[in-house]
Amino acid sequence: MSDAIKHECGLAYIRLRKPFSYYLQKYGTVMYGLNKLYLLMEKQHNRGQDGAGIATVKLNIEPGHPFLYRTRSNVQQPIADIFHKIGVEIQELEKYQPDIKKHPGLMKGHVPFLGELLLGHLRYGTQGKNNVEFCHPFIKRDLVPGKNLALAGNFNLVNTEELFDLVNINPGDFQKQSDLAAMMEVVHHFLAKEDALNPNHADLANVLKKATPLFDGGYTISGLVGNGSSFVMRDGHGIRPAYYYISDEVIVAASERASIRTTFNVGENEVLELMPGNALIVDDKGNYKVEQVLPAKERRACSFERIYFSRGSDEKIYRERIALGNHLSKPVLEAVNYDLKNTIFSYIPNTAEVAYFGLVKGMETYLNQIKVQRILSWGNDVTEEKLQEMVNRKIRQEKIAIKDVKLRTFITEDSSRNEMVQHVYDVTYGTVRKNEDTLVVIDDSIVRGTTLKESIVRMLARLHPVKIIVVSSAPQIRYPDCYGIDMSKLGDFIAFRAAIALWKERGQEAELDCIYQQVKELQRTNQLHTENLVRLVYKPFTPEEISNKIAELITPVELDIPVQVIYQTIEDLHESCPTNTGDWYFTGNYPTPGGNRVVNKAFINYMEGKDVRGY
Structure with missing residues (x-):
């Protein structure tokens, strides 16, 4: 992704x-659980680099001894930092008792994080600051084991303030900045009530059935209770992903x-998807059940998971990204006038690589059809030279863009900093025939367009192609997200800025003020959640008109090479990713009322010149 956005989080239980x-x-090791937790977190490190944390609950601990532990880190490599510290503790123990690792009881008693229940979290901060205090898991301590709770999740809530009111809590400054703090208060509120009815044996299904209907957002959460029970739960629309394996x-x-x-090291069919609204609940003896906690709702799993966020090593995601690229082959062929001899294909590293393979496969399919038609048209007029030339024709592929390590600079003035931004990517010289070749590059999505304009397009222009075509495997990102992706300001989106530019070109800026007044009326009557009025901003324009304006906006003013932008269609997105139909960032069709409230609030902020979040 050329425009990096903070997104998601990672959960490991x-x-x-x-x-x-x-x-x-x-x-051969008592560290089996901790070792697996480390691997499970490292294999998801793409999901969060602002911080990490783990919590552990030990079973059958004598009264008066600690049973719940937590540690967190927000250093540059937080996972490594956490597990390095645990390793140092064990090394210190080995100084006094070299064979302690052969004694499970001693290890459990002396190593704080050697517990039977393990919860790990990777954080990308979309709410709150990036201080270590905001890293999950959060914990609630109590003298009664069954009222102790460690909670972590991959989510965003858009009704945080209302949650505190629902449980009659006056939040402090910290709680106001964290939606997990709000969720923790609500879950613990009902946990304490259940525990009062059945001390140390609270029915977690009942707790979740009372707490989770109050949450407006997308979430996968996991909790460890001090009595040894635990749970993992997914929101009713399945917005955030969750999978489980049991042996x-x-x-x-x-x-x-x-x-x-x-x-x-298990097969695909051994790992199951936790379905929307379901909770995996494990009791203190290790018995489990999967229970429907929230009523089944329309499945709206996040499509960005398949386009970009999740690692492409999952075979289904890999095939879907291939399909995303493949669907773009027809409009790209039309854009290059089917002239594959003079077209070079490449991608923006590194997350667009799989979609690039799909695009190239589409080109190869077309080229092979042409080869067959041409050879058949020759009839008996076939020579070895002609056949060799035709058979050897291939799609021209090059590694054009190279992403350098993150550049750091002491320079603070904008003009010099913009110069530095141009060099985030470098170019492979000698790959393009000057003033002859069209250059096609695919990105997985285009959010702000800043890096495209300030770095990538300028960089590609150094090769002097006759035309630059930028292809996005995702549709136009038009609306904010409020379910775990850090996209909350309308003015940040290149598609929104393109629509505004088109309104201004038509001399109809007054119409924008009319939309603003309609949104303000919804706000006045406390109805912001009822409908997404920002759709009206895009309504007069075709997707092609907006794409063409985006191409203008990402083209540096001094550049005389034509630039075209081609986006995935919504229809092809759904065909490529049939199980993840959550597309509100593209269509404005939010799965919960909070989404409408956020997008309308974001429009008010834009019109009033406020550079603040919509939630």
Whole structure:
């Protein structure tokens, strides 16, 4: 992705179902659970780099001894930092008792994070600051084990303020800045009530059935309770992903299927998807059930998971990204006038690579059809030279763009900083025939267009192609997200700025003020959640008109090389990714009322010149 956006988070949950002695005997280490947690988190490190945290609950601890532990880090490599510190603690123990790793009981008693219940989290900050205090898991402590709770999740809520009111809590400054703090208060509120009815044996299904209907947002959350029970739950629309694997040794859950498969070396069909509104609930004995907590709603799983966020090592995601690229082959062929001899194909590294393979496959299919037609048209007039020339024709592919390490500079003035931004990417010289070749590059999505204009288009222009075509495997991003992706300001979106520019070109800016007044009326009557009026901003224009204006906006003023932008269609997106139909960033069709409220609030902020979040 050329315009990096903060997104998602990663969740890792493990419940060991055997005593530590079992893992020592079978796998040669009592650290089996912690080792697997480390791998499960590392295999999802793409999902969060602002911080990480883990929590552990130990079973059957004598009264008066700690049973819930947590540690967090927000250094540059937080996962490594956390597990390095655990390793140092064990090394210190080995100084006094070299064979301590052979004694499960001693290890459990002396290593704080050696517990039967393990919860890990990777954070990308979309709400709150990036201080370590905002890293998950959050914990609530109590003298009663069953009222202790560690909670982490991959989510955003858009009704945080209302949640505090619903449970009659006056939030402090910290709680106001964290939606997890709000979620924690609500879940713990109902946990404490359930525990009062059945001390240390609260019915977690009842807790979740009372708490989660109050949440407006997309979420996968996991909680560890001090009595040894635990849960993993997914929102009713399935917006955020969740997968699980169960054997007689472990119960595992994570945000990505491939991470579980790799960590535990299991087949695709052994890792199941936690369906929308369902909770995986594990009791203190390690028995489990999957229960429908929220009523089934329309499935609206995030399509960005398939386009970009999740790692492409999952075979289904890989095939879907191939399909996304393949669907773009026809409009690209039309854009280059079917002239493959004078067209070079490349991609913006590195996340667009799989979609690029799909695009090239589409080109190869077309070229092979042409080869067959040409050869058949020759009849008996076939020579070895003609046949060799035709058979050897190939799609021209080059590694044009090279992404350098993040450039850091002491320069603060804007003009000099913009010069530095141009060099985020470098170019491979000698790959394009000057003033002869058209250059086609595919990106997985175009959000702000800033890097395209200030770096990529300028860089490609150095090769002097006759035309630059930028292809996006995602449709036009038009609307904010409020379910876990850090896209909340309308003015940041190149598609929105293109629509505004078209309004101004037509001399109809007054119409924008009319839309603004309609939105303000919704706000006045507390109806912002009822409909998405920002759709009216795009209504007069075709997708092609907006794409053409985007091409103008990402073209540096001094550049005389024509630039074209081609986007994925909504229809082809859904055909490529049939199980993840959440497309509100492209269509404005939000799955919950909070989405409408956020997009309308974002429009008010834009019209009033406020550079603040919409939620």
